[in-house]
Amino acid sequence: MRVTITDVARHASVSKTTVSRVLNGKGEVDALTADRVRAVIAELGYVPSARAVGLARGSSRTLALLVPSLTWPWVGEMLQGVADTAEAAGFGLLLFTCNRGEESMAQFTSQVSARAFDGVLVIEPENPLGAMSALPRQGLPLVVIDDRGRRPAFPSVATTNVAGARAAAHHLLATGRRAPLVVTGPPHFGCVRDRLLGFGQVLREHGIEQPEHRVRQGDFTAGGGQEAIARALAEGVAFDSVFAHNDLSATGVLRALRAAGRRVPEDVAVVGFDDIPVAAFTEPPLTTVRQPVREMGETATRLLLGHLAGTARLTTEPVVLPTELVARPSAPA
Structure with missing residues (x-):
């Protein structure tokens, strides 16, 4: 049976608070009592959990990570950036998703109340960040990753959607x-508005109009991309290239063009956005705008850890990491 701090306190005839102070090197315990507690710890073989020691010191050495969904194609890369950086600093992660709406947020809030972590990283949910606004007031620092162009009043790490x-x-x-x-x-x-803005700016600078019938609303899924192209072809819309707002949509675009007998890139060039791993393995491989998603996770985690260590100050000015165009055969240079 596992030995607990209660067992140590009972055998040493002291309170659990006294045992905790001895474990954490507090100076409020006299030397004889501290020696007695240490002897009981050795006798019983008590091993305190790292979490218990951390909480006693006022720090759990744990970060919370709140994500909208684990099914988003780039979330894995971003999570890896967060995990690598946190673990290198000796911090653990508690992962929360928003899949169940209010129920998910209630579970997250209960952990906030229990002070189960030292700070929060948020891959922003689709709904507004109003539920997060109370955290800094409660002394719990927060950093948002990928704010989708909304520029929230929180420390954040974003990317250059317009420039991309x-x-x-x-x-x-x-x-x-x-x-x-x-x-x-x-x-x-917000990223959709930014990507429309940036793309349209360049066309206008070159005297090219973008008529409404050549702007098709998708849903960031392969099926949405495939349906958008199939409808445009059925309506007789003429186009020589496609800019899909994410790579998953672009895979559907490629599928629809292939089904219609359109060659890529000879008849239609295709460009995506994100540079998820599958982009290099489509047929043909996809030209895309690379979002530095792993670096965004790393950067946000470093910001939060720096704040917790007292070596950096969090501000509401976003840290913006650049995108990069990656040319492949779907739209060769």
């Missing part, structure tokens, strides 16, 4: 494409 979309447009124009079709993501996402 501009790079996609420049690349297509440089290869002679003058009639691009855009497959967007859901319009309420």
Whole structure:
């Protein structure tokens, strides 16, 4: 049977608080009592949990990570960046998802109340961050990863969605494409508005209009990308290239073009966004705008750990990491 701190306190005839103070090197315990407690610990073979010691010291050495869904294609890369950085600093992670809506948030809030972690990293949920606003007031630091263009009033790490979309447009124009079709993501996402803005800016700078019939709303899924292209083809829309707002949509675009007998890139060039691992293995391999998702996780974790260590100050000015266009055969340079 596992020996507990209660067993140690009873055998040493002291309180659990006294045992905790001895374990954590507090100076409030006299030397004789401390020696007696240590002797009982040795006799009983008591091993305190790292969590118990951390809480007694006012720190759990644990970070909470709140994610919208583990099924998002780039979440794994971002999680790896967070985990590598946290573990290198001797911190553990508690993972929470928002899959069950209010029930998920209630579970998360109960852990906040229990002070089960020292700080929070949020891969922003689709709903607003209002539920998070109380955390800093409670002394719990918070860093948002990928704010989707909303620029919340929290410390955050974002990426250059406008610049990335501009790079996609420049690349297509440089290869002679003058009639691009855009497959967007859901319009309420800030990154979708930013990517539309950046892409449209470059077209206008080159005197090219983007008519409404060449902007198709998708849902960031392969099925959504496939359906958007199938409908455009059925309506007789003419286009020589496609800019899909994420790589998953782009895989559906490739599938629809193949089914319609359109060659990529000879007939239609295709560019995605994200550079998820599958992008290099589509047929043909996908030209895309690389989001530095692992680096975003690493950077946000370093910001939070620096704040906890007292070596850095969190501000509401976002840290913005650059995107990069990766040319592959679906839209070669």
